[in-house]
Amino acid sequence: MPSVEVLLTRIDPDVPLPSYARPGDAGADLVTTVDVIIAPGQRVTVGTGIAIALPEGFAGFVHPRSGLAAKAGLSVVNTPGTIDSGYRGEIKVCLINHDLTTPISLRRGDRVAQLVVQRVEHAVFREVDELGESRRGTGGYGSTGGHQVLTGSAGTED
Numbered sequence: 815m816p817s818v819e820v821l822l823t824r825i826d827p828d829v830p831l832p833s834y835a836r837p838g839d840a841g842a843d844l845v846t847t848v849d850v851i852i853a854p855g856q857r858v859t860v861g862t863g864i865a866i867a868l869p870e871g872f873a874g875f876v877h878p879r880s881g882l883a884a885k886a887g888l889s890v891v892n893t894p895g896t897i898d899s900g901y902r903g904e905i906k907v908c909l910i911n912h913d914l915t916t917p918i919s920l921r922r923g924d925r926v927a928q929l930v931v932q933r934v935e936h937a938v939f940r941e942v943d944e945l946g947e948s949r950r951g952t953g954g955y956g957s958t959g960g961h962q963v964l965t966g967s968a969g970t971e972d
């Protein structure tokens with residue numbers, strides 16, 4: 815796995831640094847600095863205890879962890895959260911409990927999300943009269959099929 819040095823300071827000196835659980839992992843796990851109970855449907859923003867300085871041309875993306883998502887319904891409201899290279903504040907995670915009935919109890923130090931560091935580029939937006947043709951054209955939102963239409967539909971019509 816290629817690597818990039820990311821400068822880091824600990825806002826909270828007692829929480830572990832972000833770490834990759836396995837050698838090929840894309841995401842470094844982030845912990846909550848606070849104990850919190852998230853009621854069904856509720857959201858809460860927690861600190862991770864760290865601040866970073868990403869090199870120019872990189873961004874961090876805060877993703878949920880699939881295990882907690884599947885087992886408990888825990889996710890990130892703005893998934894993935896975007897950490898700009900110029901941001902020097904504490905990385906925070908806006909967690910949500912998607913479970914309809916059961917609260918989620920988190921303890922300080924629990925790994926609640928994961929940070930994926932990626933190269934990014936700025937687009938130079940150039941307005942033109944027409945866009946080039948493509949096989950997909952304007953088709954989207956299920957235009958290729960592959961799913962059953964469920965009852966109680968909400969969303970776009972086809």
Ligand SMILES: O=c1ccn([C@H]2C[C@H](O)[C@@H](COP(=O)(O)OP(=O)(O)OP(=O)(O)O)O2)c(=O)[nH]1
Nearest residue numbers: 876892894895896897898901904905906907908
């Ligand atoms: O999950 C997240 C998302 C964002 N941030 C921090 C880092 C990011 O660089 C900054 C701004 O994020 P974003 O651009 O998504 O939020 P905004 O609502 O557009 O705020 P701003 O007006 O400050 O850009 O907030 C986090 O700590 N956690």
Ligand SMILES: [Mg+2]
Nearest residue numbers: 896897898901
């Ligand atoms: Mg912004």
